[in-house]
Amino acid sequence: MNRRTFIKRSFGSLITLVGLSGGTYFYARDIEPNLLKITEEPIHYPNIPAAFHNFKIIQFSDTHIGFHYDLDQFKELAIKINQLQPDLILFSGDLVDKPNQFYWDDRIVEILRSMNAEHGKYWIYGNHDHGGYGTEIVKDIMEAGEFILLQNESVPISKDGSYFTLAGIDDVMLGKPDLNTALQNQQENDFTILLSHEPDFADITKNYPVQVQLSGHSHGGQVRFPFIGDLYTPPYAEKYVQGKYELHQNFTLYVNSGIGTTRLPYRFLCKPELHMYELKAKR
Template identity: 30%
Template sequence: MLTRRKLLKGALLSAPAACAYPVLWEPRWLEVTHTRVPVKTAARQPLRILQLTDLHSSWCVPMSLIEDAITQGLANKPDIVCLTGDFITREDDVDVAAYLPRLRRLAQACPTFAVLGNHDSGTVGPLRAGFSSHLFVERLLEDAGIHLLHNRSQAIDIRGQKWRLAGIGDLWSGEAEPELAFHADPENLPTVLLAHNPDSKEVVQRYRWDLMICGHTHGGQVMVPFDGPRYAPVRDKRFVAGLRAWDTRQVYVSRGVGNLYGVRWMCRPEVTLLEVSHG
């Protein structure tokens, strides 16, 4: 018979498990998402993008999680890899010897491009963290063979289809300079824009691009039932996670791989696969 004492005992036994879940389980429970992104441009061939963002190498994001995200992402055979910032959390919490070979795996598998986040850049905005400058992270990416699109663009050819990749500096760090990234587009190519913060869309509004991919929000990181995300450091709360239309264009915000403070709740870390094609 189910008695009051048994109910109380069950509740007491389950409480530690409930408390442990958002710290020990969910932050390491990767979800691989697959999203088709229709764009207005007349691209003849689709572009398969692996997006990884907010790796946040730190005490609360083990290297095994980053390695697992890379392995699962590359298993889907993307055409390119796009890394949208926050490679680290704090400058004194990075094991370069362990991190570098993981990042190098990406560049060895396929062309890999990156932009910097506020934790990488020595932000001057509302959250001061990371390095006093981004020289260390630049060198890390360079040593890994990753192309840094810091306010610049690059044309690529995938199965005979030309695309333009553009990247801008971090918004919070005051380094977003789209006029440099978009200074020339002689072939009017379909364009994928890398930006760490989805609020960056406002500063690139007058430029021509088809899809912007971002991170920064961690998807909200802690989702409170009937209330929404507890952590969403953006002005425009419509762009916290997933694919949304904006004007005639598309914005995708990944929940990211890592986290801050070692907690996720109802917001699993994400390995993002995007297929961009005419639609």
């Protein structure tokens, strides 16, 4: 940890201790975690096929069910997603907080299955999905919920005789990500979206023929302060924390702030977030 980061975290921790033990504690614990933010982002690239103009993609991430986020809240999220009428639904990892301690039943499957998108539902592993011996458990649950796993692989998303490529890699921290394998079926000039749980993987992705990377993992920092920003983010979410980053003219990273919380049950100046992307073809 460098000196600047140490000072930032030390000062931020002091403010958190003082601030969250006072009047903001109730807000950060009980109010803001329930204030869902819907971030709308148009995506413009010249190789988006005309058939996908105004194609709507919903991304949600990091629900961490079981840690101050329950199945009733998850059901409300599913209802909200359906109200947005997505063409495609993407989940970028970390379904439950501790897979080996979670009580798995049919209800979580029913909620996942209730989400509707004409062109499918896809997901990737996050570090909590692999952690706690959850790899196969989470895979079975997501499959029963009619979500398709992209683990170092890609699929064509087709419409009216055209398609774009959707790819996903394994979790960077606890899996075996392989972007070359994920893109092996990609054709020249394909418009390509990559799902990567960890946003800092973008420094590798930017060197590949991928136009958009969608990530989570950071929780947006979860607790943020003016002039300081985020106080702490996990490994591989230290450089790119929240929002949109244009790494070069042909590559954009979007980092979702997630739905649930982890480690600490607080959100402050960092609301839970759904991303709604609309593809915009050149016309």
